Amino acid sequence: MRLFVSGLRKLATRMATLLTFGLLAGLLVMIDLAVATTRGAGSNGGGNPLALVTFPGAYDLMLSFLFGLGGLFAVIYGAAIAGSEWTWGTLKTAVVRGESRSRYLLATFAAIALVLAVGLLITFVIGVAAAAIGSTIAGISLDGIGDTAMLGTLPEHFARGWVAITATAALGFAVATLARSQLAGIGVGIAFYFGETFAGIFLPDVVRFLPFHLSQAAVGGGEGFGAPPDPGALSTTTALVLVTAWLIGSLVVAAGFSERAEITG
Amino acid sequence: MSGPSLALATHALRKSYGSRLALDGLELSVPTGVVYGFLGPNGAGKTTTMRVLTGLIHADGGAMELLGRPFTGRDRQRLFDVGALVETPAFYPYLSGRANLRALAASGARVPATRIDEVLDVVGLRERSGDKVSRYSLGMKQRLGIAGALLNDPALLLLDEPANGLDPAGIVAMRETLRHLASIGKTVFISSHLLAEVQQMADVVGIIAAGRLVREGSMQELLASEGIVRVRVQPEEVPAAAAALTRLTDPDRVTASVMGPGWISVQITPDRSSEVNRALAQANIYAAEVSGGNDLEELFLTLTGGEASTDRDGRFAKIDPSRSGPSASEVLS
Numbered sequence: 001m002r003l004f005v006s007g008l009r010k011l012a013t014r015m016a017t018l019l020t021f022g023l024l025a026g027l028l029v030m031i032d033l034a035v036a037t038t039r040g041a042g043s044n045g046g047g048n049p050l051a052l053v054t055f056p057g058a059y060d061l062m063l064s065f066l067f068g069l070g071g072l073f074a075v076i077y078g079a080a081i082a083g084s085e086w087t088w089g090t091l092k093t094a095v096v097r098g099e100s101r102s103r104y105l106l107a108t109f110a111a112i113a114l115v116l117a118v119g120l121l122i123t124f125v126i127g128v129a130a131a132a133i134g135s136t137i138a139g140i141s142l143d144g145i146g147d148t149a150m151l152g153t154l155p156e157h158f159a160r161g162w163v164a165i166t167a168t169a170a171l172g173f174a175v176a177t178l179a180r181s182q183l184a185g186i187g188v189g190i191a192f193y194f195g196e197t198f199a200g201i202f203l204p205d206v207v208r209f210l211p212f213h214l215s216q217a218a219v220g221g222g223e224g225f226g227a228p229p230d231p232g233a234l235s236t237t238t239a240l241v242l243v244t245a246w247l248i249g250s251l252v253v254a255a256g257f258s259e260r261a262e263i264t265g
Numbered sequence: 266m267s268g269p270s271l272a273l274a275t276h277a278l279r280k281s282y283g284s285r286l287a288l289d290g291l292e293l294s295v296p297t298g299v300v301y302g303f304l305g306p307n308g309a310g311k312t313t314t315m316r317v318l319t320g321l322i323h324a325d326g327g328a329m330e331l332l333g334r335p336f337t338g339r340d341r342q343r344l345f346d347v348g349a350l351v352e353t354p355a356f357y358p359y360l361s362g363r364a365n366l367r368a369l370a371a372s373g374a375r376v377p378a379t380r381i382d383e384v385l386d387v388v389g390l391r392e393r394s395g396d397k398v399s400r401y402s403l404g405m406k407q408r409l410g411i412a413g414a415l416l417n418d419p420a421l422l423l424l425d426e427p428a429n430g431l432d433p434a435g436i437v438a439m440r441e442t443l444r445h446l447a448s449i450g451k452t453v454f455i456s457s458h459l460l461a462e463v464q465q466m467a468d469v470v471g472i473i474a475a476g477r478l479v480r481e482g483s484m485q486e487l488l489a490s491e492g493i494v495r496v497r498v499q500p501e502e503v504p505a506a507a508a509a510l511t512r513l514t515d516p517d518r519v520t521a522s523v524m525g526p527g528w529i530s531v532q533i534t535p536d537r538s539s540e541v542n543r544a545l546a547q548a549n550i551y552a553a554e555v556s557g558g559n560d561l562e563e564l565f566l567t568l569t570g571g572e573a574s575t576d577r578d579g580r581f582a583k584i585d586p587s588r589s590g591p592s593a594s595e596v597l598s
């Protein structure tokens with residue numbers, strides 16, 4: 001518990017945390033306001049941009065955005081935090097104090113998971129506010145903002161998305177632990193994200209079992225921001241189970257590696 | 266109840282990095298309640314020893330004891346009574362010094378909250394403890410590292426080059442702190458390149474070369490038994506003086522000194538300085554200076570095979586590391 005609380009304290013004031021959620025929220029606000037001020041002009045038929053600021057559908061699109069692009073941000077965030085423990089040598093200082101390596105890393109990751117939940121929630125609230133402002137600017141009614149049916153689905157949708165995002169963060173965390181480097185972890189995490197997207201063109205049957213596609217499937221995603229629905233995607237329940245397996249597997253690999261690693265840096 | 270007589274011991278400790286042997290059967294015996302100076306040239310295995318002792322890496326063979334009990338490197342709780350600073354101090358640069366210590370205190374043995382202020386006082390960082398570590402100088406980071414090592418009030422303190430980056434006042438303060446810790450029964454194990462500093466601070470010295478212990482003993486005894494007498498003669502008289510001095514001891518123990526041109530080192534106990542003077546006088550050579558050397562640096566270079574010594578013109582010259590030093594005939598003739 002001491003390590004977990006300490007991990008939270010460290011993450012709360014960290015630039016990587018502020019940057020990750022600041023950027024995500026900033027993008028969301030910019031998109032909403034841009035769509036609203038242009039009244040959706042410039043759309044070339046890929047969808048209705050004003051849907052982004054039209055409630056209650058805006059809720060769904062916003063979550064799709066958060067849990068879609070959020071996956072890339074999460075893998076980078078997880079890699080940055082785990083990698084810095086090696087790059088800065090702070091894992092070493094804990095180990096020489098007799099701390100368990102795996103306990104230390106898992107407590108650090110638990111703190112990351114909580115920060116992701118809180119950060120995504122705050123980003124979501126900011127997004128809702130921006131969409132509401134956008135609605136007003138675009139002259140769209142805000143009646144749907146209190147749609148009880150939609151609001152009722154949000155907690156479950158959010159929870160599934162959080163698990164999916166946490167799994168991608170775990171992937172970055174594990175990669176950076178294996179690489180023992182912040183930069184390498186971030187680089188590999190980004191490469192994995194885009195590599196998986198690219199591979200989806202040629203190997204759809206394989207790629208749907210990989211973490212970023214699973215994360216999208218777990219939140220019933222693939223429909224946000226003009227992306228076409230993925231007919232081959234797994235059911236949300238299956239995807240959630242598999243994404244949880246990725247999450248646990250990543251953490252087991254990270255913890256196991258850290259226990260055996262020789263810390264020479 | 267009295268503690269163990271040895272705070273730290275290693276037996277036949279071995280460690281390789283690939284094909285390179287870093288520790289080759291290292292035997293250390295560190296008595297309780299002393300400042301132990303752990304010396305060796307670059308690549309001798311000092312940092313590897315520190316890493317093994319703190320569980321950062323695993324030994325290939327041999328055994329260790331920490332505070333009288335076996336330590337395998339995996340039974341991490343043995344380190345709860347040990348404080349360590351291995352290589353460079355490591356911190357979160359975006360956190361303050363105090364926040365870093367708080368984060369550190371969350372790992373390993375439990376530490377009372379008041380202890381953070383205590384250790385900040387010990388290293389003289391309390392006033393700057395609210396500053397971000399990224400704004401600290403190297404010396405301040407080093408002091409914070411020492412504070413971190415002291416957090417759990419350890420019975421055994423392992424410090425790797427603790428004087429790195431410290432200004433002279435900081436070095437003096439550190440020396441006093443470490444001497445104080447030894448005086449209250451703590452054991453301080455210091456790896457250092459600063460031989461003069463170790464000479465002033467350490468009670469016991471261990472010197473390693475190529476992963477093996479080449480000498481261990483109390484500083485006083487070591488310097489007395491392995492003492493150096495240095496003489497300065499006219500540079501052109503060096504060969505004759507060296508020949509005269511080889512009558513006192515083995516020729517291999519008469520070497521060019523790192524002191525400069527005309528200086529010769531003779532490995533004999535300092536109480537035989539007058540014999541050195543007499544031997545030179547009998548050869549009609551009159552020493553400009555005679556120094557009854559208890560010089561750790563000279564001793565270190567001799568025992569470790571020396572990375573460098575001076576040639577007859579006082580220039581640094583490479584010496585075969587497999588030898589204990591250049592013989593008079595090789596260097597001085």
